[in-house]
Every structure is written in C-alpha cells, then in structure tokens.
Amino acid sequence: MTADLWTAFYIAILTAFVGYEVISRVPVLLHTPLMSGSNFIHGIVLVGGIVVLGLATTSLEEAIGLVAVIMGAMNVTGGYVVTERILAMFDRSKKKGGPP
Amino acid sequence: MIAWQTPLVDGVYVLAILVFVLGLRSMSSPTTARRGIVLAGVAMLVAVAVTVLLPGISNFGLIALGVIIGGLAGWYWARVVQMTAMPQMVAIFNGMGGGAAGAIAAVELLVALGNPVTAGLSLAGAIIGSVSIAGSIIAFLKLQGWLRSKPIVFPVQQPLNLTVLAVALAFGGYAAYTVQTFWLLPFFVLLLLFGILFALPIGGADMPVVISLFNAFTGIAVALDGFALVNGPLGDAGYALVIAGTLVGAAGSLLTLLMAKAMNRSVGNVLFGAFGATEETGTTMQGSMKPIDAESAAVEMAYANEVIIVPGYGMAVAQAQQKVKELADLLESKGVTVKFAIHPVAGRMPGHMNVLLAEAGISYDKLFDRDEINSEFPTVDVALVIGANDVVNPAAHRQGSALFGMPILDVDQAHNVIVIKRGQGKGFAGIENDLFYKENTRMLYGDAQAAVGQLVAALKKS
Numbered sequence: 001m002t003a004d005l006w007t008a009f010y011i012a013i014l015t016a017f018v019g020y021e022v023i024s025r026v027p028v029l030l031h032t033p034l035m036s037g038s039n040f041i042h043g044i045v046l047v048g049g050i051v052v053l054g055l056a057t058t059s060l061e062e063a064i065g066l067v068a069v070i071m072g073a074m075n076v077t078g079g080y081v082v083t084e085r086i087l088a089m090f091d092r093s094k095k096k097g098g099p100p
Numbered sequence: 101m102i103a104w105q106t107p108l109v110d111g112v113y114v115l116a117i118l119v120f121v122l123g124l125r126s127m128s129s130p131t132t133a134r135r136g137i138v139l140a141g142v143a144m145l146v147a148v149a150v151t152v153l154l155p156g157i158s159n160f161g162l163i164a165l166g167v168i169i170g171g172l173a174g175w176y177w178a179r180v181v182q183m184t185a186m187p188q189m190v191a192i193f194n195g196m197g198g199g200a201a202g203a204i205a206a207v208e209l210l211v212a213l214g215n216p217v218t219a220g221l222s223l224a225g226a227i228i229g230s231v232s233i234a235g236s237i238i239a240f241l242k243l244q245g246w247l248r249s250k251p252i253v254f255p256v257q258q259p260l261n262l263t264v265l266a267v268a269l270a271f272g273g274y275a276a277y278t279v280q281t282f283w284l285l286p287f288f289v290l291l292l293l294f295g296i297l298f299a300l301p302i303g304g305a306d307m308p309v310v311i312s313l314f315n316a317f318t319g320i321a322v323a324l325d326g327f328a329l330v331n332g333p334l335g336d337a338g339y340a341l342v343i344a345g346t347l348v349g350a351a352g353s354l355l356t357l358l359m360a361k362a363m364n365r366s367v368g369n370v371l372f373g374a375f376g377a378t379e380e381t382g383t384t385m386q387g388s389m390k391p392i393d394a395e396s397a398a399v400e401m402a403y404a405n406e407v408i409i410v411p412g413y414g415m416a417v418a419q420a421q422q423k424v425k426e427l428a429d430l431l432e433s434k435g436v437t438v439k440f441a442i443h444p445v446a447g448r449m450p451g452h453m454n455v456l457l458a459e460a461g462i463s464y465d466k467l468f469d470r471d472e473i474n475s476e477f478p479t480v481d482v483a484l485v486i487g488a489n490d491v492v493n494p495a496a497h498r499q500g501s502a503l504f505g506m507p508i509l510d511v512d513q514a515h516n517v518i519v520i521k522r523g524q525g526k527g528f529a530g531i532e533n534d535l536f537y538k539e540n541t542r543m544l545y546g547d548a549q550a551a552v553g554q555l556v557a558a559l560k561k562s
Contacts, residue, residue, distance in 0.1 A: 005217065008330045008339060012323060012346045018121060019350030025128040028444055028469040031355065031451030034127045036190050037137055038351045039315055041120050043144065044344035045200045045322045046167070047151045048329060051337045052207040053166065054157030061207050062159060066166045068203035071233075073170025074177075075197035076148070080141050081178035082189050087134040089183075089458040 043076025188243035198232025201321035225324035234295025249304030316352025362444035392542035398558035404481035414487015418548035483514035489527030
C-alpha cells in the first residue's frame with residue numbers, strides 16, 4: 001500500500017459525503033436528468049481506458065484496452081447527449097407559450 | 101525533473117472535478133440544470149483530450165480510433181432515439197461504462213497480477229463492472245421489449261446464481277494467487293453470466309430501482325479502477341476516476357434507496373424477490389368495473405373545477421403525452437384547473453413521467469409529486485388515471501396484500517375517478533385493483549393515445 005493509495009482512500013470517503021449532500025437536494029422532477037447526468041460523469045472511465053491503452057504493450061492488452069476506450073467513449077457521449085436532450089425540455093427559455 | 105505535461109494534466113483534472121460537482125449541484129433546479137451539464141461536458145472533453153499528454157502514453161492511433169468509433173456511435177444513437185426509449189438508453193450507456201471499467205480492470209490484471217494490492221482492487225472492479233454491463237444489457241433488452249419484461253424465474257435460481265458467483269470468485273482468487281493470467285478467462289466469463297442471471301428475475305416495474313443501482317455499480321467500479329491506477333505508473337488519472345466514480349456511486353446509491361422506499365420495499369426484495377412473477381388469487385372483488393364512453397367522460401371533466409391527471413407506464417407505452425397536453429390545454433381553456441400527480445416510481449426509470457410530460461411541453465409547475473398533492477384528492481372533482489395501476493391501488497392500505505405499505509396516490513378519494521386502461525387485466529404486480537371496482541370509478545377502455553384522443557375530440561365538439 002503506497003501513500004498515494006491511502007490519499008486516494010481519504011479523498012474517496014470525503015467525496016462520498018459530497019455526493020450524498022449534493023444529490024439529496026435534487027427534486028423528484030429532475031431524477032431522470034440526475035441519473036443520466038451521473039451516468040455521463042462516470043464516463044470519466046474513458047480517461048482510464050486511454051491510460052491503459054496508451055501504456056499497453058502486448059496485442060492482448062491493446063485489444064482489451066481498445067474495447068475499454070470504445071465503450072468508455074460511448075458512455076460519455078451517449079450519457080451527455082441523453083442528459084442534454086432531457087434538460088432541453090425543461091428549459092423554459094426555449095419553449096413557446098409557456099409561462100415566463 | 102517533472103515534465104510540464106503532468107502538472108498541466110493534473111490541473112485540468114482538478115478543474116474538471118470541480119465542474120462535475122457544480123454540474124451535479126445545478127441539477128437541484130430546472131433553470132440551472134442545463135447550463136451545468138453543458139459545462140460538465142466541456143470539462144469532460146478537455147480532461148479526455150489532455151490525458152494523451154501524460155508521459156509514457158503511446159498507441160495514439162488506436163486511442164483515436166476507439167474514441168471516434170465509440171464517440172460517434174454513442175452520439176448518433178442518443179440523438180436519433182425516441183424520447184420514450186430514454187430508460188433503455190440510460191441503461192445501455194451505463195452498461196457501456198461498466199464494460200469499460202471491467203475491461204480496464206482486465207488490462208490491469210494482465211499487467212500487474214503479481215502486485216497483490218493492484219490485483220485485489222482490479223478483481224473488485226472487474227466483478228462490479230462485469231455485473232453492471234451484463235445486467236444493464238438485460239435491463240436494456242427488457243425495456244426495449246426484446247426480452248419478456250415479467251420476471252424470468254426457474255427453480256433453484258438463487259442458489260445457482262450464488263454458485264456461479266462463488267466459482268467466478270474462486271477462479272479470480274486462484275489467478276491472483278498463482279499469478280497465472282489464464283484463469284482470468286473463466287473468471288470473466290462466469291462474472292458476465294452471473295450479471296445476466298442476476299438481472300433476469302427482476303421485473304419491468306422494478307426498473308427504476310435497477311437502473312439507478314447499476315448506475316451506482318458502474319460508479320463504484322470506476323472508482324475501484326481509479327484506485328488500481330493510483331497504485332500504478334500513471335496515478336494522476338487514477339484520482340480523477342476515484343473522485344468521479346465515488347461521486348456517482350454515492351448519488352446512485354442514494355437514488356436507489358429513494359426508489360425502493362417509494363415502493364416500501366427493501367433493495368434486497370427488489371433484486372431477489374422476483375416481484376410480479378405470481379398472480380394473486382383468491383381475492384374476490386366487490387362490485388364490478390363500470391365502463392364509460394368518451395363523450396360522458398369529457399362532459400364530466402369539462403364541468404369540473406379541478407382535474408388531477410395521474411399518468412403511468414401505459415401513457416409512455418402508447419406515447420400519449422402529446423394528446424394529454426392537448427387535453428390539459430382544452431380543459432384549461434374551459435376554466436378547469438389541471439394538475440398532474442406523479443408517483444416516484446411511475447414508469448420505468450426515476451422521473452420517467454416528468455420527462456415525457458416535459459417533452460410534450462407541459463410546464464413543470466403543474467407537476468406535483470406524491471407528498472405535495474395527496475392531500476388534494478378528497479376535494480378534487482375528477483381524477484383521470486392514464487395507464488397507471490399499481491401506484492394507485494388502494495390494496496396498498498390492505499393488510500396482507502403484496503402491495504401493503506406501498507405509498508400510493510390516493511386517487512380513490514376523489515369525487516369521481518376515470519381510468520383509461522387497455523383491458524380488464526391486472527397491473528404489473530399481478531394484483532386486482534380495488535380502485536377499478538369502486539362506486540365512483542368509471543373505466544374508459546382503450547389504448548391511452550386513442551382514448552385521450554377521443555376525449556379531446558369530444559371536448560372540441562362541446
């Protein structure tokens with residue numbers, strides 16, 4: 001266990017509380033965009049995919065790393081577009097005829 | 101000497117994390133939410149782009165290829181899909197994240213199987229990531245209707261599932277113990293099988309819980325991969341995964357608990373209870389279902405002071421939200437107050453009804469959740485139930501019913517109830533609905549889109 005790893009554990013514990021606090025205020029109305037927005041944020045997995053593919057040396061590692069990057073990229077773009085599309089519908093400024 | 105690239109990349113990651121947290125926080129209000137997600141999108145783009153600057157990264161061609169294939173596929177698919185298919189889209193993109201986390205764990209295991217700490221973390225990441233992708237794909241197939249949405253059950257199901265998981269863990273442990281990568285193959289195959297078996301017995305109506313649970317799973321898998329990366333040569337990227345993954349893990353877990361609570365069931369009961377697999381028998385209902393025609397129903401609503409509309413999954417299936425909007429507008433033009441009562445688990449994902457009604461252009465001021473509106477039912481003239489069943493079933497107040505204790509919308513208290521329903525069948529839970537047999541309830545049979553269309557036509561004539 002390196003010191004870096006312990007640091008990461010400390011950060012993770014604090015982050016879990018931040019996540020809980022931030023989310024517990026979201027109204028039912030926005031549960032779908034919340035879920036799909038957090039779905040987009042774990043698309044950060046793409047960064048991990050790029051790292052393992054970038055460091056891969058054997059063709060097996062490269063193949064699996066490529067799968068990770070493709071899936072990660074799908075997660076991040078799909079998650080973003082879905083969230084954006086949903087939120088666009090809640091955006092009043094784009095709606096005609098709605099209350100001001 | 102530290103190259104200039106590393107501090108730059110680290111700085112970008114720190115800023116990206118800050119924007120992610122602020123982006124999630126902006127979700128607490130519909131007016132700020134969109135700006136939040138756009139900012140988070142920009143932060144994500146920059147974070148991904150600078151990652152290739154990290155020292156030691158090569159294989160740029162493959163990286164570009166993967167990003168382009170996956171990015172275009174995800175972008176295109178999410179753009180063209182119908183709004184009504186959103187639950188399965190969320191499920192499949194979440195599954196892709198889980199798969200990516202599993203694949204990263206696999207590469208980590210190939211590279212550093214001899215390091216017990218990295219191996220342990222990667223094995224954990226592999227388990228959760230694999231279950232997430234396999235389970236999400238089953239959820240996708242069920243939501244898409246390509247797989248039966250009722251629970252798929254067979255004898256000794258749970259013991260079999262546990263055995264598969266235990267054997268998978270044994271292979272993984274053996275691989276790490278002997279440092280022989282070959283044993284990782286059966287480990288992953290069995291994990292994927294377990295993920296499939298795990299999701300099969302979970303029924304369609306329980307999907308709001310399941311989708312948020314798999315979302316939390318993917319977040320946790322990403323965080324575990326992050327720990328493994330922190331323990332490797334390029335730890336910088338690992339921290340970003342740890343923080344973003346933990347954030348999603350916490351958010352997803354909280355949402356999962358909220359959804360389970362809205363059904364008054366434990367998460368364990370949702371996952372392993374195979375709810376809705378069996379139909380209730382033996383209860384005989386008092387009275388009969390009394391039909392009504394669209395004209396009479398339209399008149400009843402037109403002369404009401406207030407109408408509360410209760411949408412359910414039937415509205416989503418029939419894609420009736422536009423017609424519902426037309427109906428609400430017509431009623432309002434006749435001076436009727438129209439409100440919408442939204443049950444937290446109506447539909448197939450958290451907030452499903454809100455999204456569909458927003459798509460139709462219904463202002464979110466008119467949408468009320470259970471706690472806000474339940475006290476209004478006793479004074480409302482007409483409650484119009486469109487394709488909702490279990491969430492309005494007063495059997496939830498009856499001791500011994502499978503629904504007992506579930507917080508429902510108290511539609512049965514309204515002066516008059518009109519229920520739009522395709523046929524006389526039972527709801528997802530397989531339980532007779534007392535509401536349909538009540539003295540003041542009238543049934544308007546038909547597909548939600550057609551039935552609401554008839555109401556609209558009748559209102560236009562009058």
